[in-house]
Amino acid sequence: MTTTSRLTHLQRLEAESIHIMREAVAESERPVMLYSVGKDSGVMLHLARKAFFPSKPPFPLLHVDTTWKFKAMYEFRDRMAAEAGMDLLVYQNPECVRLGINPFDHGSQVHTDMWKTEGLKQALDFYGFDAAFGGARRDEEKSRAKERIFSVRSPQHRWDPKQQRPELWRVYNVRRNKGETLRVFPLSNWTELDVWQYIHHEQIPIVPLYLAAPRPVVERDGTLIMVDDDRMPLAPGEEPQLRSVRFRTLGCYPLTGAIESTAATLTDVIREMLLTTTSERQGRVIDHDASASMEKKKQEGYF
Amino acid sequence: MSVTTNELLATDVVAYLEAHERKSLLRFITCGSVDDGKSTLIGRLLYESKLVFEDHLAALEADSKKVGTQGGDLDFALLVDGLAAEREQGITIDVAYRFFATERRKFIVADTPGHEQYTRNMVTGASTAQLAVVIVDARKGVLTQTRRHSYLVSLLGIRHVVLAVNKLDLVDYSRDVFDQIEAAYRAFAAEIAIDDVVVIPISALRGDNVVEPSARTPWYTGPTFMEHLETVEIDDEVAEQPFRMPVQWVNRPDLDFRGFSGQIVGGVVRAGDRIRVVPGGHESTVARIVTFDGDLAEAVAGQSVTITLADEIDVSRGDVLVAATDPAAVADQFEAHVIWMSEEEMLPGRRCLVKLGTTVVGGTIDHPKYQINVNTFERIAAKTLALNEIGVCNVYLDRPVPFDPYRVNRDMGGFIVIDRLTNATVGAGLLHFALRRAGNVHWQAIEVDRSAHAGLKGQRPAVVWFTGISGAGKSTVANIVERKLHAAGRHTYLIDGDNLRHGLNRDLGFTTADRVENVRRTAEVAALMVDAGLIVLVSLISPYRAERQLARERIGDDDFIEVFVDTPLEVAEARDRKGLYAKARRGELPNFTGIDSPYEPPEAPDVHIRTDEVDPEHAADLVVEQLMSDRQR
Numbered sequence: 001m002t003t004t005s006r007l008t009h010l011q012r013l014e015a016e017s018i019h020i021m022r023e024a025v026a027e028s029e030r031p032v033m034l035y036s037v038g039k040d041s042g043v044m045l046h047l048a049r050k051a052f053f054p055s056k057p058p059f060p061l062l063h064v065d066t067t068w069k070f071k072a073m074y075e076f077r078d079r080m081a082a083e084a085g086m087d088l089l090v091y092q093n094p095e096c097v098r099l100g101i102n103p104f105d106h107g108s109q110v111h112t113d114m115w116k117t118e119g120l121k122q123a124l125d126f127y128g129f130d131a132a133f134g135g136a137r138r139d140e141e142k143s144r145a146k147e148r149i150f151s152v153r154s155p156q157h158r159w160d161p162k163q164q165r166p167e168l169w170r171v172y173n174v175r176r177n178k179g180e181t182l183r184v185f186p187l188s189n190w191t192e193l194d195v196w197q198y199i200h201h202e203q204i205p206i207v208p209l210y211l212a213a214p215r216p217v218v219e220r221d222g223t224l225i226m227v228d229d230d231r232m233p234l235a236p237g238e239e240p241q242l243r244s245v246r247f248r249t250l251g252c253y254p255l256t257g258a259i260e261s262t263a264a265t266l267t268d269v270i271r272e273m274l275l276t277t278t279s280e281r282q283g284r285v286i287d288h289d290a291s292a293s294m295e296k297k298k299q300e301g302y303f
Numbered sequence: 304m305s306v307t308t309n310e311l312l313a314t315d316v317v318a319y320l321e322a323h324e325r326k327s328l329l330r331f332i333t334c335g336s337v338d339d340g341k342s343t344l345i346g347r348l349l350y351e352s353k354l355v356f357e358d359h360l361a362a363l364e365a366d367s368k369k370v371g372t373q374g375g376d377l378d379f380a381l382l383v384d385g386l387a388a389e390r391e392q393g394i395t396i397d398v399a400y401r402f403f404a405t406e407r408r409k410f411i412v413a414d415t416p417g418h419e420q421y422t423r424n425m426v427t428g429a430s431t432a433q434l435a436v437v438i439v440d441a442r443k444g445v446l447t448q449t450r451r452h453s454y455l456v457s458l459l460g461i462r463h464v465v466l467a468v469n470k471l472d473l474v475d476y477s478r479d480v481f482d483q484i485e486a487a488y489r490a491f492a493a494e495i496a497i498d499d500v501v502v503i504p505i506s507a508l509r510g511d512n513v514v515e516p517s518a519r520t521p522w523y524t525g526p527t528f529m530e531h532l533e534t535v536e537i538d539d540e541v542a543e544q545p546f547r548m549p550v551q552w553v554n555r556p557d558l559d560f561r562g563f564s565g566q567i568v569g570g571v572v573r574a575g576d577r578i579r580v581v582p583g584g585h586e587s588t589v590a591r592i593v594t595f596d597g598d599l600a601e602a603v604a605g606q607s608v609t610i611t612l613a614d615e616i617d618v619s620r621g622d623v624l625v626a627a628t629d630p631a632a633v634a635d636q637f638e639a640h641v642i643w644m645s646e647e648e649m650l651p652g653r654r655c656l657v658k659l660g661t662t663v664v665g666g667t668i669d670h671p672k673y674q675i676n677v678n679t680f681e682r683i684a685a686k687t688l689a690l691n692e693i694g695v696c697n698v699y700l701d702r703p704v705p706f707d708p709y710r711v712n713r714d715m716g717g718f719i720v721i722d723r724l725t726n727a728t729v730g731a732g733l734l735h736f737a738l739r740r741a742g743n744v745h746w747q748a749i750e751v752d753r754s755a756h757a758g759l760k761g762q763r764p765a766v767v768w769f770t771g772i773s774g775a776g777k778s779t780v781a782n783i784v785e786r787k788l789h790a791a792g793r794h795t796y797l798i799d800g801d802n803l804r805h806g807l808n809r810d811l812g813f814t815t816a817d818r819v820e821n822v823r824r825t826a827e828v829a830a831l832m833v834d835a836g837l838i839v840l841v842s843l844i845s846p847y848r849a850e851r852q853l854a855r856e857r858i859g860d861d862d863f864i865e866v867f868v869d870t871p872l873e874v875a876e877a878r879d880r881k882g883l884y885a886k887a888r889r890g891e892l893p894n895f896t897g898i899d900s901p902y903e904p905p906e907a908p909d910v911h912i913r914t915d916e917v918d919p920e921h922a923a924d925l926v927v928e929q930l931m932s933d934r935q936r
Contacts, residue, residue, distance in 0.1 A: 007605050009328035009409040018607035019566040022551040026620055026661070050595040052564070053609070055556040138400050145399045165728040166398075166423060166644055168430040169717045170566070171658050175726040189411055191402045200320055271316040 010198055017044075017186040018051040019170055020149055021133065024184045025058055027174040028131035031184075034120075035061040035081075035088070037073040038250045039206050040135035040187060042080070043195055046204050047186060048133075049084055060087035062132070064123055066115035067092060068102065068252035070228050076207045091123035103254045104233055111252070121157045124181060131174075131182040139191040149188045155179030196270045209247045210269060212261040216240035223257040248273075326404065329537060332413040332428045332461070334452035335438030340469045344438060344507035345401055345414055348529065351514045352403040398428045407533045422677065422691035423644040425452065426731060429459035430717065433537045438467045441474045441504075445487045451677045457495045458640065458693075458733070460713050464492065464500050465531060471520065472506040478522045495680075501535075503528050541604040544712055545629035546570035546578070549660035550622045554609050562593055562609040563618050565661070568714035569707070570626060572610070573601040577627040580618050581705035586627050587612040621662040623705045623715075631705040631715060634737030637698045640709075641668060643688035645722070645729035650819045651687060651696075654853045655729070659704055659718040665856075666700035668720065668730075687816050688730075697738060709733035724849060756836030760794045764833045766858045767930060769842045770851060770905065771868035772897045773883055774875035776914040776922075780868060781842040783923035788930075793838050798829060800843035813894040819850055826854035833858060838930070846902045866926055867908035872897050874915050 007015075025031050033048060035041050048057040061081055081088035093101075096114050103111040124132060138145045148164050150172045165173050176182060187195070199206060217224045218240050225232075227240040232254060234240070245258035246269065263272045335341040401412040413428030415421065429435065435456040439449050456464060466488050474480045485502040492500045504512060504523050511517035514529045526534070547569035554562040572578070576589045592599040593609040602608045610624060618624075625631045643649050651670040656663055671694030674685035688694045709716030720730035757764050767784065769777040781797055788795045800821070804811070808824055811817040822845050832839045845851050855863045875897070876884040887895035894900040905911075910929050912922040 007327075007603070008324060009326045009404075010324060012328045012605055015566055015605055015607040019551070022564055022607070023661070026552045051607070052552075052554065053595040054560060054562075054593065055554050139402045145401065163727075166427040166719075166731070167728075168427050168719055168731050169713055170431075171660070171717065171719050173658065173719060173721055173726070173728045175656075175721060177726055180726075189400065189402070191404070191409075193404060194409070197320060197324055201324055267316045267320070270320065274319075 010194065010201060013190055013194060014047065014050070014198070016170070016189065017047045020172070020184060020186040021048055021051040023172050023174060024131050024133065024150070024182065025052075028182070030127070030129045031059040031131040031133070032062045032089075032124075032127065032129040033057070033059055033133040034135070035063050035077065036135065036250075037063065037069065037077045037080075037207060038135070039199060039204075039210060040137065040190075040195060042204050042206055043190075043198055044133060044135045044187060045080065045084060046202060056085050059133075060089050062089045062091065062123060062127075062129075064116060064119045065090050065092045066111070066119070066252050067097070068111075068115075068254060070207075070209055070226070070250065070253045070256075072207055072209050073250060076205075080205065089123075089127065091119060091126070093119035093122055102231070103252060108255050111255070115252075124157065129181065130176060131184055133184050133186060135187050136185050137187050137190050137192070137195070147185070147188075149185050150174060151183045151185070152176065153181050153183055155181075157181070159183075192273070196273060200266055200270060206266075207250060209250060211266070212244050212246040212264045212268075214242045215245050215258070217243050217245055217258055224260070225256075226253055226258055228253040322406075323404075326407060326409050328409050328411070329434065329532060329535070330411045330413070330432050331434040331436055331532070332415065332425070332432040332456070333436045333438065334415065334425060334456065335467075335469075336448060339438040339440050340507045341414070341438050344436075344467065344469065344505070344513070344528075345412060347507050347510065347513055348410075348412075349401065349403050351510075351529070352405055398424050405529065405533055410532065421448075421451070422455065422642065422693065425455050426459060426642050426644075429456055429461055430713070430731070432459075432461055434463040434465065434532075434535065435461045436465045436467055438469050439484060439488075441468050441470050441477075441480055441484065444480075444484045445491065447678050449488070450491060453492065453497065454495055454677055454680060457497050460710060460733075462497065462499055463535060463537065464497050465528070465535075466500060466502040467507075467528060468502060468504050469507055471504045471511060472509050476504075476511075476517075476519045478520075481523075501525070501531055503531065539604065541569050541712060541714075542571065544569035544604070544707075545631075546572045546576070546624070546626040547604075547631060547707070547712065547715055548572070548608075548610065548624045549662070549714075550618055550620055550624065551661050553619060560611070561615075562591075562611045563622075563624065564607070564609045565624070566607045567602055567604050568660070569604050569712050571601055571603050572608075572624075574598075578612070578624050579627045579630045580616060580622050581625055581631055582633040582703045583617065583622065585614075585616040587614040587616055589613075621660075623660060625705065631707050632737060633703045633705050635700045635703040636738040637700075637706070637734045638672075638736055638738060639696060639698050639718075639732040639734045640693060641671070641688060641696045641698075641720070641730055641732045642693050643690060643730045645727065646690055647729070648690070648816075649688040649730065650816050652816075652823045653819050653847075653849055654723055654856070656721040656723055657698065657700060657718050657732075658721060659706065659716075659734075660714060662704050663721075664700050664702060664704055665723075666698060668732075669697040669699065671696050696732075698732065698734075706734050706737075708735055710735075723852075753834045753836065756834065758836075760836045762793055762836070762838065763862070764836050764838055765862045765864060765930060766829045766833055766839045766841060766854070767864045767866060767926060768829075768845070768851065768854060769840065769866045769868050770845045770908075771870065772846075772872065772875055772902050773844060773895070774878050774880060775868040775870040776912075776919060777842040777844075777868045779919045780866075780912065780914075780922045780926065781840045783919055784926045785840055787923060787927050788838060791927075794836065795838045795840060796832055797840045797842065798825060798832075800825065800841075800845075803828075813892075813900070815847075815894075815900070818846065818900075822847070822850035822854065826850075826857045829854070830857050833862060844896050844902070846896050846900065848903045848905070851905065864909045864926075864929060865905055866910040866912060867905045868912050868914060868922075869904070870914045 093115055101111055101114050136144055148167050216227045218238055244262050246261045247258055263269045333341050399414045403410050413432055415424040415428040437452055468481055468484050481504045504520050505528055511519055512527045516527055548565045548567045550563045550565050552564040554564045574589050579586045590611045590613045592602050652667050657666045671685045673682040674692055674694040676683055685694055707715035716734040718732045719728050722729045769781050771777050785795050785797045808821050811821050825843055829839045829841055886892045887898040896902050910926055
């Protein structure tokens with residue numbers, strides 16, 4: 001056995017992600033890490049701490065907030081940023097704040113477009129970031145399978161799938177024209193299983209919502225929605241029920257479906273995930289809109 | 304996922320996880336055309352490894368009925384199709400990466416299209432692959448495209464090939480057919496130096512020998528497709544290579560710590576090892592190998608680490624830490640395979656950027672010595688390379704860089720070519736060896752140098768570069784400028800583009816490539832004259848920004864004055880002193896600037912002359928003023 005076959009797939013993925021982050025940082029003026037509080041963000045943050053150790057990661061964390069995340073996510077976010085000793089920037093689209101954009105009155109599409117897509121673009125422009133790390137993985141969705149690790153966005157933040165740079169070996173073209181920015185995806189080659197295995201192996205903290213617990217939920221269009229606060233309008237006669245649920249992905253609570261589960265520990269969750277038969281993004285209400293919806297969102301500037 | 308997995312999962316998930324954390328990683332590329340059933344094979348691998356979830360499966364069933372090509376059956380190919388436009392066209396137009404895992408391995412599959420626009424995508428996909436799966440249709444056997452794919456696989460340094468003889472169901476699982484294809488392919492593979500070939504009879508559609516051995520091929524006793532992928536020994540040759548680590552980032556959290564971060568691309572490093580920093584050449588000893596998880600005693604190729612050295616020596620991004628006992632070579636001129644990836648054809652001699660490892664350096668790529676026909680492997684004479692063409696070229700860099708030949712170490716010999724204006728990746732290259740030429744032709748130290756020449760003439764030399772379309776008035780203004788300078792006692796020389804084309808440049812035409820070369824030679828001549836102490840006036844259309852920039856860099860920013868002689872096309876065409884526009888309009892002068900060949904105006908010229916607003920005498924005064932005023936000439 002040669003020496004390198006001692007490296008496991010997780011070690012190789014880790015080393016690759018670290019290499020990607022260092023390339024982006026070495027050739028950018030103002031990098032930033034998009035931190036969405038989810039498990040992929042958690043893995044990405046952990047990798048960033050490894051990549052630059054003993055230095056702190058030389059960039060801030062940016063949370064593009066919608067004010068509609070789960071309460072537990074906000075608490076967790078602040079704790080993780082403090083632990084990493086990194087600056088946390090929270091950006092809320094002021095227009096959304098003014099208009100009170102929410103998924104109930106304005107629908108999931110307007111809500112997501114304005115808070116997240118527009119909010120992200122505004123935040124990048126506001127702070128003048130020229131490179132942003134995102135935790136997207138190629139296995140999540142078919143259009144992502146073809147996006148580059150270093151993805152150039154026009155000054156209007158648009159993605160052009162026809163104008164992608166070929167990526168060979170580990171030689172990344174990090175150059176930008178004036179006004180262009182980069183989205184960098186260090187987790188491109190990770191799968192959901194890799195992420196969970198890595199969380200287990202490295203004991204990376206995750207938001208407790210990923211673990212099953214009794215939570216108040218209502219069932220709407222076959223999706224279990226947790227009633228996280230009293231902003232959620234209930235239909236006449238609709239009564240939140242306490243059910244043992246957990247979440248496979250995290251986002252805005254009114255748009256994130258829970259699954260019924262009793263997996264209350266990390267290993268239980270992994271077991272359930274391995275035996276499961278539905279894909280991860282299915283819990284995200286936003287993906288159901290149209291078959292090629294993610295590709296369209298990305299072209300408009302969504303991560 | 305097999306029964307054992309589920310049992311283990313049910314009983315002991317921790318044991319399961321520990322087993323799975325020890326998995327290795329195999330990256331492979333699949334080559335074949337749409338018709339060979341490549342997408343079907345990948346789709347089946349995903350399906351069989353139970354990575355297709357119910358909701359995807361439901362979508363697949365719906366899609367199979369709507370756009371599928373398999374009647375009512377599941378069309379696995381639809382699982383791997385990506386972007387919306389491609390789904391409609393029914394072809395993949397790019398590299399897509401797929402993931403699946405078994406008990407033993409995690410796999411990353413680079414899926415590239417098999418149609419004509421293949422080279423760029425296939426080269427990209429192959430660059431990170433350790434193994435290639437070449438798919439042939441059993442009814443068709445080894446085709447031109449099979450040879451082409453295999454050649455590219457071999458060129459990119461992949462040593463392990465699986466030949467999947469697919470659609471065996473359509474030839475009645477015939478052993479004769481299979482044996483013939485195997486023999487033909489093995490003979491061919493030997494020619495192109497692929498030594499590890501495994502040939503497997505399959506039907507991706509029916510599932511024969513994909514995961515489970517097929518009862519319909521009792522004559523085949525080798526491994527199934529999946530079994531082979533799971534067990535093939537990928538001897539990681541880079542680990543046996545001497546130590547190499549390109550420095551990505553200098554890690555300085557405080558004044559007490561100075562580490563060099565990078566990913567090891569060759570060999571092993573241990574604390575206490577003697578290393579050299581190239582291209583500089585300083586040596587030191589590895590003090591620590593630092594990671595977040597604690598210091599390591601040794602690290603191997605593939606790992607990302609931070610290394611500290613015992614001595615305070617200058618190391619920065621782009622340097623490579625190498626084994627002192629077996630250092631990398633350093634050179635600035637190479638012979639390389641160049642694969643062109645841009646819609647715009649290569650312009651030999653145009654300035655570009657080359658990124659090799661973590662080094663970005665300016666340079667130029669020369670005319671191809673020959674182009675390679677990827678179907679016949681013949682060497683063809685070529686003046687340039689178009690999209691998807693491969694040639695062998697000399698590459699000249701502005702400064703020496705460390706490298707190993709590509710076949711020895713991909714990461715030390717593979718580079719990308721970046722366009723300086725658009726920043727697009729326009730090509731890729733594989734370094735083979737350093738050219739001895741430059742090494743042996745040393746610069747002669749000349750005692751009477753530029754400043755001595757200039758001193759005797761009592762002037763500071765310079766190049767005044769007049770650019771503009773034909774008939775703009777460049778030569779008129781340049782002539783007056785020279786007359787005025789001459790009258791003021793300056794030593795001058797006027798280089799006229801038209802005149803050069805009668806002598807030095809008479810072998811050049813007006814294609815883009817020739818224009819690039821025309822400007823390059825003119826800039827070199829001007830540079831010699833500046834060395835001789837002269838004030839040089841160059842009157843040349845020089846339509847492209849990149850070449851004018853090259854001239855500026857060749858001369859030096861301080862001594863280069865760009866004069867934009869700006870005339871609206873209508874005005875120049877109305878003047879048409881040489882009758883050229885009329886000819887061009889009649890189609891008798893192809894590639895005429897302004898008519899059917901572009902002119903890229905300067906963005907920030909040192910002097911901007913609108914000849915429709917200013918008369919030539921006054922324009923010349925502006926130039927002389929600019930030359931004399933701030934430069935004390």
